[in-house]
Amino acid sequence: MKDCPWLAAPFATRETRVTIPPMPDRTAARPAPDAASLREAALAHLARFAATEASLARVLARRVERWERAGGDPAASRAARAAIPGIVRDLVAAGAVNDAAFAASRARRLARAGASRRAVAAHLAARGVSAEIAQAADPDGEDRDFTAALAYARRRRIGPFGAGGDRLKELAKLARAGFSRAVAERALATDPETAEAILLAARHA
Numbered sequence: 001m002k003d004c005p006w007l008a009a010p011f012a013t014r015e016t017r018v019t020i021p022p023m024p025d026r027t028a029a030r031p032a033p034d035a036a037s038l039r040e041a042a043l044a045h046l047a048r049f050a051a052t053e054a055s056l057a058r059v060l061a062r063r064v065e066r067w068e069r070a071g072g073d074p075a076a077s078r079a080a081r082a083a084i085p086g087i088v089r090d091l092v093a094a095g096a097v098n099d100a101a102f103a104a105s106r107a108r109r110l111a112r113a114g115a116s117r118r119a120v121a122a123h124l125a126a127r128g129v130s131a132e133i134a135q136a137a138d139p140d141g142e143d144r145d146f147t148a149a150l151a152y153a154r155r156r157r158i159g160p161f162g163a164g165g166d167r168l169k170e171l172a173k174l175a176r177a178g179f180s181r182a183v184a185e186r187a188l189a190t191d192p193e194t195a196e197a198i199l200l201a202a203r204h205a
Contacts, residue, residue: 032076054128103137114152116178149187159188
C-alpha cells in the first residue's frame with residue numbers, strides 16, 4: 001500500500017488564523033434620505049400601522065438617525081430632518097394621517113378592554129395627541145368609566161367576576177388602573193348578571 005502524501009506530511013503545530021472581512025455596511029451604502037424616499041417610507045409605515053402626526057414624524061426621524069449613525073453625511077441628515085414636517089403636513093392634508101380619527105378609534109378599543117379615561121389620556125398623550133383631541137375622543141360620561149371598570153374587573157377576575165377576593169386589594173388594583181374610588185366601589189358591588197349585561201350592551205353599542 002502506497003503511503004498517502006498527506007499522512008507523511010508533518011502535522012501543523014501552530015494555529016491557523018482566519019481573518020473574516022467585515023460585513024459591508026448596508027445602511028451607509030444606501031442613498032441619503034430625501035423628501036421622496038421619506039414619503040415612501042411614511043406611506044409604507046401607514047400601510048401597516050395607524051399613526052398620529054407626532055408618531056409618524058418620530059418614525060421618519062429615527063430612519064434618518066439610523067442612516068447618519070451608519071456614517072451618513074450630517075448635512076444630508078439635517079436636510080432630511082427639515083423635510084419631515086412638510087411630509088407629515090402633506091399626508092394630513094391628504095387624509096392619510098388624522099389624529100382625531102386615531103384618537104377616537106384607539107379610545108374606543110382601550111375603553112372596551114377596560115382602560116380608564118386617565119389611562120386612555122396617558123396613552124394618547126404618549127403618541128402625541130393633544131389634550132383637546134383626546135378629550136373629544138373620550139368624553140367624560142356618567143357610565144363611561146364604570147363600564148370600563150367592569151371590563152377591567154372581568155379581565156383581572158375581581159369583583160363580580162372573581163371568587164370573593166380581598167376587597168381592599170381589589171380597590172387598589174382599580175385605583176392603580178386610574179379609576180376613582182366611587183367608580184371602583186360601584187363596579188365591585190355590581191352583581192355578576194348585571195355586570196355581564198352591561199358589558200354585552202357596551203359591545204353592541
